[in-house]
Amino acid sequence: EIVLTQSPGTLSLSPGERATLSCRASQSVGSTYLAWYQHKPGQAPRLLIYGASSRATGIPGRFSGSGSATDFTLTITRLEPEDFAVYYCQQYGSSPYTFGQGTKLEIK
Amino acid sequence: QVQLQESGPGLVKPSETLSLTCSVSGGSLSSYYWNWIRQPPGKGLEWIGHIYYSGTTNYNPSLQSRVTITVDTSKNQFSLKLSSVTAADTAVYYCARQDSRGWYRFDYWGQGTLVTVSS
Numbered sequence A: 001e002i003v004l005t006q007s008p009g010t011l012s013l014s015p016g017e018r019a020t021l022s023c024r025a026s027q028s029v030g031s032t033y034l035a036w037y038q039h040k041p042g043q044a045p046r047l048l049i050y051g052a053s054s055r056a057t058g059i060p061g062r063f064s065g066s067g068s069a070t071d072f073t074l075t076i077t078r079l080e081p082e083d084f085a086v087y088y089c090q091q092y093g094s095s096p097y098t099f100g101q102g103t104k105l106e107i108k
Numbered sequence B: 001q002v003q004l005q006e007s008g009p010g011l012v013k014p015s016e017t018l019s020l021t022c023s024v025s026g027g028s029l030s031s032y033y034w035n036w037i038r039q040p041p042g043k044g045l046e047w048i049g050h051i052y053y054s055g056t057t058n059y060n061p062s063l064q065s066r067v068t069i070t071v072d073t074s075k076n077q078f079s080l081k082l083s084s085v086t087a088a089d090t091a092v093y094y095c096a097r098q099d100s101r102g103w104y105r106f107d108y109w110g111q112g113t114l115v116t117v118s119s
Helices: none
Strands: A004-007 A010-013 A019-029 A034-039 A046-050 A063-076 A086-091 A103-107 B003-007 B018-025 B032-039 B046-052 B057-059 B067-072 B077-082 B091-099 B106-109 B113-117
Touching: A004 A086, A010 A019, A019 A034, A019 A086, A019 A103, A034 A063, A046 A063, A046 B106, A063 A086, B003 B091, B003 B106, B018 B032, B018 B091, B018 B113, B032 B067, B046 B067, B046 B077, B046 B091, B057 B067, B077 B091
Parallel strands: A010 A103
Antiparallel strands: A004 A019, A019 A063, A034 A046, A034 A086, A086 A103, B003 B018, B018 B077, B032 B046, B032 B091, B046 B057, B067 B077, B091 B106, B091 B113
16 A cells, blocks of 8 residues: 655744645656645545646645655645645556545644 | 535444445536545544546555445446544535546536534
8 A cells, every 4th residue: 555644744934935835655646647636624636637637627736746656745835724724645647545644734 | 616515424323334425416427536625623634535437446545445436427426435434534525526638627516515423
């Protein structure tokens, strides 16, 4: 099973700042099969990035993904108030599919 | 617009079987994988398994002995059964659609339903 480790666990930033979230895999993940989700309480997880760097439909340009093999990054430039949430990475190239433990992005 | 909606009992007794259904509207089940994912209170997301519209399944080995996922294309639904539940199975359960070609994205999710295991 591929273990995904996200860092930091909590990130405290102010609106307008830049957020950089990390996801590290215990073994190589095909770039095609790495996704990032935004999750708010009481809502469905929202697909932000798939294929490590492709934005999902309707996702603003301030969200971007990068990385390959075992190291992946989600960057949010110029944070908006609605961006404060929990973010998960997921690999779906190797069964069982696995998620990182999440990074909570909170308002400073 | 594709929508997924989970339904089923919110309370299940220990040792019994948890049963949930995901109803899909705005699209067909054809040519997609249909997934179940759960999130225990205060914890992260765990993939339970998926079914292809034709009926082929793939389960998380950690739950495989207790999980059954089925599909009913005539009703545009798929279902989850988890047997011999314990308090550790208390979670919000989500259903989600996954591409079967190309990017294999999990692009549509249900809102989730909380299932509590308690006597």
